[in-house]
Amino acid sequence: MTEPMDIQLVEMSQKGDHCAFSQLVSRYQRKIFSLCLRLLNDFEEARDMTQETFIKAFKHIKTFRKEAQFSTWLYYIALNACRNKRRSWKGRPDTISVDETIEMEDNQMQREFEDKSCPNPMRDVECAELQQLVQSALNTLSTEHKEVIVMRDIQGLTYEEIADSLRCNLGTVKSRISRARLLLKDTLKEVMPDEF
């Protein structure tokens, strides 16, 4: 049995079908969480912003126009939520907390991420270090440059989808991606010259 398309689930959600909306949440939560995590570098905040994104989406689902993609509409909401969150921090330093120790109910544990890029356990540490450096380089970019790099190179969105998510034209997206990649290249060359 084929899964219903986004537009079908959206139409059902617009009629108040909570189950249909839950399917949409299930379908997009990882992508939205990943976007939020890369932009905020904070697991808890990223999870909160993911929830907020879906709550806002449900609240305004009736305003969603079907000519746009539901996914880019979600990205638009998530990007705004993350920008607002970052603005509220006011000078809080960027933290990389992708593998920090987190408090659980009765014990402490290392936050675990599914890391498919390092199938060999011997390379885990090396991979983690590499990722830390790349993430650090990413964090040096401005918000608008970071957004396009995350959407294009991590999330794999097309230029058109990025333009829809940012509500800007294709030329602006090209210009931002070009500039962001050049800046990121210069930073990475400095922090990890061996790779170049």
Add this chain to the structure above:
Amino acid sequence: MNSEEHIRELLPLYVDEVCTAEEKIYVENHLSACAECRKELEELKTTIRLVKELKPLDASVDVVRQVEEKIRKSSPFKLWGFQPIPAALAVIIILLLGATLHKYSLVYKYCQNEPDIPTAAPVTSPEKDVVTIAPQETSLQKEEAADTVMSAQKVTKEEKAGRTAAVAKKRAPKSPAPPSSYLVEMEVDNTENGIQALRNLAENYRVKSNQGPENDVFLEIQGQSFGEFMNELQHIGKVSYGLPSEEKMEESTAPAHSSASRLIRIKFNKNR
């Protein structure tokens, strides 16, 4: 922008093959001749690869249950964009509108049920600032006709401005209430005899009467005996049914009257 800078800006897009056909040819021609830009292109590819390697880093987060709970817990009004202040204003406006419509529906209903008011146009009396509705017929052969002839309404100046006919009708009492006063002129051979005859008649009809200072008598007649009493007046003298009295009755001489009774001033004149 020189050609080096232009090429440098195009290279990140060239990697993604999103340049135009012209730009692509331009870049490729340049790359074939420029080792530095070829190196730059390789560095860009490395950068993209390193960033893409972050891609599998994916947390096993599941917010479905939390989102469902929040949706369920939140008021449906809030979730569907309920705004308390605009909603409160909307409710107030609806209530005001409803009250206004109700008010005018009552006016309409009242006007539908109300007996006909004399159809003459309102005439303004500038001296006394009153609007008098003058009757069209003067025949008093029938009680109904007499009521019509004698009826009058006084409306204050403040009320007349901008008043619609419907509002004027609304202000009128529902049952045809008697006007405050009528003037009847009676010609008799002997004024004193006439007054005495009138008072006797009033006594027979149990009508309150007070004699005024100027050969006049004030009567207060109950509605149901009004027509008959007025017919009896013709046996005393020649009755002239004029327009309703424009003279204000003095409190001292006019008997106190209830809203269901008619107050009449009968003025006696000698036959010429």
